[in-house]
Amino acid sequence: MNEDLEQYLSTSTKLDSIEVVWGEGTLPVKITTYLSSTLAPERYISSARSIVFKGNLVLLISQENGHQYILPGGRLELEESPLEALQREILEETGWTVTNIKHFSFMHLHYLFSKPDGFKYPFPDSIWSIFISEAVEYKPEMIIHDDWVDDSELRDIIEVQQLPLERGELLLFDEALKFREIRS
Incomplete structure (x- = not known):
């Protein structure tokens, strides 16, 4: 691991760690979630995501297979900052514009496989920056x-807390609620 990434991880608070397998069972990845108000060195950031609030409501995403999650966002495009990617991805995925964007967490992805040909993301380590934000205007x-x-x-905070979300997402959601209380 590069020294600058190692330094960044060592100054952040570890929240959770899990190993998953992506790519139809061929791509093992260790995902460690941290709390941090500072962005990682940008060369490691491959994705920007946010827990989006609107008052006491939270933006909930549903996939066709029934899976639900609370971290809309996605990959950075060439020459795009994490904030630009976040705003673009949330708008394209949900129709919402967001404001009051604050970085509060990140996921460190450590790929446990050999780098495939054409893999265009930081390897073997990349970062998903995680923000909280407020939904402003809906543009379907x-x-x-x-x-x-x-x-x-948009769903009520209490409803979202009862959903069968991934453990890491629920931990992040609890931390996001605390972060919002501190900021208000």
């Missing part, structure tokens, strides 16, 4: 339909 005409998002809706 801006939604670009794809395989990742079937639907999105």
Whole structure:
């Protein structure tokens, strides 16, 4: 691991760690979630995501297979900053513009496989920057339909806490609620 990434990880608070397998069972990845108000060195950031609030509501994403999650966002495009990617991805996926964007967490992905040909993301370590933000304006005409998002809706915070979300997402959600309280 490069020294600058190692330094960044060592100054952050570890929240959770899990090993998953992506790519139809061929791509093992160790995902460690941290709390940090500072961005990672940008050369490691491959994705920007946010827990999006609107008052006491939270933006919930549903996939066609029934899976639900609370971290809309996605990959950075060439020459795009994490904030630009975040705003673009949320608008394209959900139709919402966001403001009051604050970095509060990140996921460190450590790939446990050999680098495939054409792999265009930082390797063997990359970072998904995680923010909290507030939904401002809904623009349904801006939604670009794809395989990742079937639907999105604003749901009450208490309802979202009862959903069968991934453990890491629930931990992040609890931390995001605390972070919002501190900021208000």
